[in-house]
Amino acid sequence: MIAFLKRLSAPMRSRKAQLGLAIRVTVAAFAALAIATAFNLMLPLWAVLTALIVTQMSVGRSLKATRDYMFGTVGGAIYGGAVAVLIPHSGEAGLLALLVLAVAPLAFIAAINPSLNAATVTAVIVLLVPSMSHVNPLDSAVDRVLEVTVGAVTGLLVSFFVLPSRAHNQIRVSAARSLELIAAALSELLAGLTRGRDNDALHQIQDGIGAALVGLNATGAEAERERAAHLSSGPDTGPLLRTILRLRHDVVMIGRASVVPLPSELQARLAAPLAKVGDAIATYLRSTAAALRSGVGAPAIWPTHEALQGYAAEIASLPGDVAERFFALGFSLEQMRQNLKDLERCVAEWSETPSVATTREED
Numbered sequence: 001m002i003a004f005l006k007r008l009s010a011p012m013r014s015r016k017a018q019l020g021l022a023i024r025v026t027v028a029a030f031a032a033l034a035i036a037t038a039f040n041l042m043l044p045l046w047a048v049l050t051a052l053i054v055t056q057m058s059v060g061r062s063l064k065a066t067r068d069y070m071f072g073t074v075g076g077a078i079y080g081g082a083v084a085v086l087i088p089h090s091g092e093a094g095l096l097a098l099l100v101l102a103v104a105p106l107a108f109i110a111a112i113n114p115s116l117n118a119a120t121v122t123a124v125i126v127l128l129v130p131s132m133s134h135v136n137p138l139d140s141a142v143d144r145v146l147e148v149t150v151g152a153v154t155g156l157l158v159s160f161f162v163l164p165s166r167a168h169n170q171i172r173v174s175a176a177r178s179l180e181l182i183a184a185a186l187s188e189l190l191a192g193l194t195r196g197r198d199n200d201a202l203h204q205i206q207d208g209i210g211a212a213l214v215g216l217n218a219t220g221a222e223a224e225r226e227r228a229a230h231l232s233s234g235p236d237t238g239p240l241l242r243t244i245l246r247l248r249h250d251v252v253m254i255g256r257a258s259v260v261p262l263p264s265e266l267q268a269r270l271a272a273p274l275a276k277v278g279d280a281i282a283t284y285l286r287s288t289a290a291a292l293r294s295g296v297g298a299p300a301i302w303p304t305h306e307a308l309q310g311y312a313a314e315i316a317s318l319p320g321d322v323a324e325r326f327f328a329l330g331f332s333l334e335q336m337r338q339n340l341k342d343l344e345r346c347v348a349e350w351s352e353t354p355s356v357a358t359t360r361e362e363d
């Protein structure tokens with residue numbers, strides 16, 4: 001029985017963020033319905049739906065969802081109520097014309113600014129609910145705003161106080177995952193210098209990194225939103241995100257160089273130095289990812305410098321006309337070396353424990 005419980009708890013521990021979100025959403029829906037019912041709101045459904053919408057994975061994302069939904073709802077209620085009150089109409093034809101007049105401009109505005117998507121839905125509700133429940137448009141607009149306010153406030157408070165998840169903490173996990181993907185891609189690409197690689201294979205290797213960076217940037221925006229609202233503290237996310245993006249650019253440049261394999265006479269000579277470079281940098285990136293997750297200081301970076309110096313020395317020993325062929329790869333690796341130094345500094349800023357000595361005297 002104990003073994004079974006351990007096996008059951010293992011996947012739960014790895015999905016703590018998702019489990020926390022499920023609990024928050026459930027609490028928010030229950031609380032919104034209870035509050036809307038206690039206040040005798042006309043349609044408690046909208047309070048519950050709003051609470052579900054604004055309860056997000058992180059507090060920063062909940063703040064944005066609440067702001068956008070409230071702005072859209074208030075704007076749509078004002079516009080829809082004004083159209084219904086100021087423009088006389090009767091019968092189905094008049095209602096259809098009024099619907100077009102209400103939806104078209106708001107849909108256009110929402111297409112320009114997607115954060116106002118709720119405005120179009122709210123305007124439609126304000127127009128159509130009176131015809132179904134026999135209330136005047138002004139009351140419909142007020143009810144809609146009250147229902148959404150109850151749901152938004154409830155969802156936001158639940159995000160703050162029920163198993164709160166800060167985007168600033170999620171940055172660690174997202175950044176670590178991106179670094180692990182870059183490490184795996186780099187090893188594959190440097191190995192490709194001895195056997196070549198087609199463009200389709202390059203895209204498959206790098207697509208995952210692009211998707212991870214999109215998510216990382218979104219989480220970074222949420223973290224900065226939390227910092228601006230003084231809901232979390234910690235280092236600025238910008239340097240870490242920019243450094244990881246530059247590392248991705250280095251990987252892209254190395255990928256372009258790996259399309260054509262090295263000449264057979266050079267493969268035996270450069271295979272070992274390239275393998276050392278790939279292993280050293282990949283190991284450093286994976287160790288850095290682990291350091292970010294655990295909050296410890298940056299790992300030792302000197303093995304990457306030694307491996308890169310060994311590769312540079314081997315290239316320098318080649319004839320001049322042959323060495324020129326490796327300029328792009330050498331430039332990419334030098335850029336990566338500089339970016340790894342920046343990464344070391346960023347990880348030290350994000351560490352929760354004092355960093356140990358991570359470098360040794362270089363030549």
